[in-house]
Amino acid sequence: MHAMPRGYPxxxxxxxxxxxxxxxxxxxxxxxxxxxxxxxxHLTDDQVGLLQSAFLLVYAVATIPFGIWADRGVRKTVIGIGVTIWSLATIFTGLARSYAQLFAARAVMGIGEASYYPAGTALLGDYFKKERRGRAMSIWAAGTAVGIAAGFAGGGIVAGTLGWRAAFYMTAVPGLVLAVLAFMLREPLRGAAEARGPQVSKAASITWRTFLELLRIPTMRATIAAETALFFVLGGAAFWLPTYLQRRFALEIGPAGTLAGGVLVVGLLAGSLLGGTIADRLAIRRRMASNLPVGIAGFILGAVFVALALVMPSLVLFVPVFLLGAASLYLYNGPYTAVKQNVVLPTVRATAVTVALLIEHLLGDSYAPWAIGRVSEALHSLQLALLILLPPLLVLAALFATLGLRHEDRDGRAMEARWASAAPIP
Known part of the structure; x- marks a missing residue:
């Protein structure tokens, strides 16, 4: 690869x-x-929740071919095509005239968005060295927090003034512009950011054996299990938060979306940035990997704050407590993204993310909006549905992550040793 400007990463x-x-x-x-x-x-809670579940289910399944393509092909191309697909699908969501059309548009959007996480994290993994990777991934993950908040706030404000369809139209042009920028990026060699070992232009062939080998890594198993429980919480809470604010505290759609977005952007941005910084500093101080403990602390604190927030009788009390819960939960984001990059070979990083996402979305958030909607319909209370499901799953996430504590540093060193002794892949 030709030399690139110092600031290009x-x-x-x-x-x-x-x-x-x-x-x-x-x-x-x-x-x-x-x-x-x-x-x-004229939809019920479970029907509207199913629209989000349809997106997430297709998203999970589509990560398999996109992840394999990202490891075997040009990752910037995978990203550019995916952004184009989901931008067009967003337009068609606004054009929908029936529930079936809405369902189909959201499913197609899942296909497009499935391209990004595996290819994007693998690309960044080859631009930043291990000691800088946690912070880079946390900055990248901060886009998640800001995006969710902007979706809530912008969607609510636009829907309240111009109608809900206009809310979907507003993102098409920025999406297509970013797709062009993705196509124009330079593709780094795989392994370019590793201290030792070969640098290759493409990955080895991906087989079912590769999938099984990834799942044999103890740290990967623990991380995936923890994130699966967490994804149910994050997916369900994020989807139902604006509706909860409208029903519980009698807010209108615009203020509810804006408040939901504001709480999430502050909490999630703070948690994402702080989590990666803490993990990197602990790693330097302890001279060993320290990503999993950061997430465990966040899961436990999050369970407490979320439970407290859901029983608060007023909006004034709910907002600060939920804010602390959101910040706590997202301490995991950068560190756990880095974990999945640190314990696998550079040639299978996108596939590792694919395996993780497939399991986490299929067993985690893909059915969370629908499941919470069903429980809400059965109990006639969205508040009870959230309280019964969310805090216990956060405790479970902490327990799963604890199982990987003694393996994280060892698995990372094992990957480095394998890569240092590897022969270049033709």
């Missing part, structure tokens, strides 16, 4: 953050306008 990170922002903005416009869609199409 930061430019790549900026583009990746922008795409990640749009990724989640497009995804979370739907929760912000859910009550409007329910009213127009």
């Amino acid at each position: 930061r430019y790549v990170l900026a583009v990746m953050v922008g795409i990640n922002f749009l990724n989640y903005l497009d995804r979370y416009i739907l929760p912000a306008v859910a009550t409007k869609i329910q009213g127009e199409f």
Whole structure:
């Protein structure tokens, strides 16, 4: 690869953050306008929740071919094509005239967005060395927090003034511009950021054996199990938060979306940035990997704060407590993304992310909006549904992550040793 300007990795990170922002903005416009869609199409809680579940289910399954393609092909191309697909699908969501059309548009959007996480994290993994990777991934993950918040706030405000369809139209042009920028990025050699070992232009062939080998890594298993429980909480809470604010505290759609977005952007941004910084500093001080403990602390604190927030009788009390819960939960984001990059060979990083996402979305958040909607319908209370399901799953996430504590550093060193002794792949 030709020499590149010193600041080029930061430019790549900026583009990746922008795409990640749009990724989640497009995804979370739907929760912000859910009550409007329910009213127009006469939908129950579980039906509107199923729209998000359809997106997440297709997203999970589609990560398999996209992840393999990202490891065997040009990752920037995978990203550019995916951004184009989901930007067009967002437009068609706004054009939908029936529940079936809405369902189909959200499913296609899942196909497009499935491309980004495996290819994007693998690309960044080859632009930043291990000691800088946690912070880079946390900055990248901050785009998630800001995107979710912008989806809620922007979606709610636009829906309240111009109608819910206009909320989906507003992201098309930025998406297509970012797709062009992705196509224009330089593709780094795989392993370029590793201290030792070969640098290769493409990965080895991916087989079922590769999938099984990834799942044999104890740290990967623990991380995936913890994130699966967490994803149910994050997916369910994020989808239902605007509706909860409208029902519990009698807010209108615009203020509910804005408040949900504001709480999430502050909490999630703070947690994402702080988590990576803490993990990197602990790693330097202890001279060993320290990503998993940061997430465990966040899960436990999050369980306490979320439970407390859901029983608060007033909005004034709910907001600060939920804010602390959101910040605590997202301490995991950068560190756990780095974990999945640190314990696998550079040639299978995108596939490792694919395996993780497939399991986490299929068993975690893909059915969370629908499941919470079903429990809400059965109990006639969204508050009880959230209280019964969310805090216990956060405790479970902490327990799962604890199982990987003694393996994290050892698995990382094992990967480094294997890569240092590897022969270049033709």
